[in-house]
Amino acid sequence: MPEPLKNLLHEALVSEMADRIAANASSFDKARFVKLATDGLGALELMERSALVRDGLFATLPDDFPEAASILKASLPAPGRAGLTGWMLLPVNQFIAARGPDYFEIGLQLLKALTPHFTGEFGIRPFIHRDQQRALAIISGWVADPDQHVRRLASEGTRPRLPWAMRLPRLVKDPVPILPILTALMDDPEDYVRRSVANSLNDIAKDHPDMVAAFIADHIEGASAERRRLLKHASRTLLKKGHAQALANFGFGAAASLECELRLVNSEVMFGEGLDFEIRVTNAGQTTHSLMIDYAIHHVKADGSLSPKVFKCKTVTLAPGQSHAIGRRHAMRPITTRRYYPGEHRIAILVNGAESASETFVLRMPSPDRG
Incomplete structure (x- = not known):
């Protein structure tokens, strides 16, 4: 400490x-x-x-x-x-x-x-x-x-x-x-x-x-x-x-020819553990693109609404036909700047600022008498 x-x-x-x-x-x-x-x-x-x-x-x-x-x-x-x-x-x-x-x-x-x-x-x-x-x-x-x-x-x-x-x-x-x-x-x-x-x-x-x-x-x-x-x-x-x-x-322009796939390894997360996910981005166009890949976690608030927080992920350059895969774990653990609530959250992948794929996952809180 x-x-x-x-x-x-x-x-x-x-x-x-x-x-x-x-x-x-x-x-x-x-x-x-x-x-x-x-x-x-x-x-x-x-x-x-x-x-x-x-x-x-x-x-x-x-x-x-x-x-x-x-x-x-x-x-x-x-x-x-x-x-x-x-x-x-x-x-x-x-x-x-x-x-x-x-x-x-x-x-x-x-x-x-x-x-x-x-x-x-x-x-x-x-x-x-x-x-x-x-x-x-x-x-x-x-x-x-x-x-x-x-x-x-x-x-x-x-x-x-x-x-x-x-x-x-x-x-x-x-x-x-x-x-x-x-x-x-x-x-x-x-x-x-x-x-x-x-x-x-x-x-x-x-x-x-x-x-x-x-x-x-x-x-x-x-x-x-x-x-x-x-x-x-x-x-x-x-x-x-x-x-x-x-x-x-910084050269991160819109690219309609990009394909983005998101796969959640676990769609339920116990608080204190992490959300594991995989991203695959493919350049299906005819020109090379510089890509800034981020992700946003849409956290459940006390009133049930969602509030997004963006996290940096990776910057890559893809030639025509090239793909790039990324694996990440996002920790869902106690921090001083956020209070977590159970329920259905959302993760969205942002490529050059545009939402390109998303999935929902459920955050569960441990029971008070656990352990």
Whole structure:
């Protein structure tokens, strides 16, 4: 069993954090900070723990934000000196997010200094929410920064739907202002940065699929292998949904000459086991086709309706008359993101986004007294 994420922010870390701040501010009340920041800490989840430590910073750092920012910046690591790093900086993000927007440039510069030692993507979002134009004008200047972490902050911090973070509703509605940032970082030398660009584009695709498909089309011709991988990763939601332009961007066009067969090895599945199935795709036409083969499980919901979830399977190229067979097992076991219900489910095979074959199967739940 992996260690709970919340335990990364613990009492010993808070105490070490206090020592590192006190080394740069003689007036900092270490004992009071530790007392406030650890009172009831063990009963809290990660973000609640971070908020408690942030409140300890509110109570013990100077009320004057520029002075507090100077202390925090001086407390960051430097050559030959330990400093605030790692999970210590999550509550610092929250501190800057709450106090920094009133001192716009000072707050953003502190996040820029902080991000090589953890990440500033959580703290930066209230600045964008407060004054998007002003914030993006500053952030856009970071795309050429020599530090990869700063460049990544420019893309990751501006993601419209960044997980765990404040949503940016104006950018959800109109993401055009961040496209120049993503374009500038598309060919970044670091995969770490390029993956952030891809994730941001994927965020945008959830609300503006046609915009992202057109963006990909504009940037895929003559693309390097690295850029092509980025663009495909950025298109993953669109490809799963069978968006026609997104599929065409990667050579997955409609092919009426394809034949697809689906065979279920077991049409009844006991929860905790798996659905075994076989797919056979044949190119009955006269031209070669590139095929993206996925499958969707249509799960039974509490009200008896079906809800599909698409899973990646395989990409193949078939010459005229050629066939390809695939065997898979889809596990039906407990996961934290889905509740399973017994009854008749459906599996559908998707070839280049189009449903090409389907079958039903029954999911059975073990009796409560089983075993």
